[in-house]
Amino acid sequence: MAQQHEEKEFDGIIQAGNDLPAWYKHIFVYMIVIGVGYAIYFHGFSNWGTEEYYAAQVAEHEEKFPPAKAVVSEDGSNPLRGDSVAISEGEKNYKAVCAACHGLNAEGVVGPSLVDKEWIHGNKDEIVYNLIMKGIGVEQAKLGRGPMPAHENSLGSEKVYQVMAWLASKNDTLQPK
Secondary structure, eight states: OOOOOOOEEETTEEEOOOOOOHHHHHHHHHHHHHHHHHHHIIIIIOSOOHHHHHHHHHHHHHHHSOOOOOOOOSSSSOTTTTOHHHHHHHHHHIIIIIHHHHOTTSSOSSSOOSSSSOOSSOOBHHHHHHHHHHOBOTTTOOTTOOOBOOOTTTTHHHHHHHHHHHHHHHOTTSBOO
16 A cells, blocks of 8 residues: 655645555556667668668668769850750759849849859959859958858859859850950
């Protein structure tokens, strides 16, 4: 029989010191034993391993979404210049990533205008590509303009060349070489 404990009062709440029911204590102990047993079985004796499962998931993902191939230019010019598909994709990428700083029509907001005749860092494809990929640090910023983040990881070479193809279609002062 459960032993009655004295009643305690804290801030107007009375706590009866009754013991837990025996069935509750037994279930608690059984669950601890089952949990320890399951952990020992899962980590020591089961054939299902997380490394193999993860490797299978990675392989399935790479098959479904192959990594993008880097577009390479041998002479520094934009290989996608003049490609109508690349220009339309470049416009979409520009509006999604670049328009926040350079404006929806590339006329400049925080960043400089990309459709006027003035180029702060140079108007060659190779220079513009490197600036977009590597970004512009505070020490490189000119004319009171702020830094620009690197888009090497966020866009990648193909999307950068697409944006540059769209930009070249809007501004003929962007030179290929």
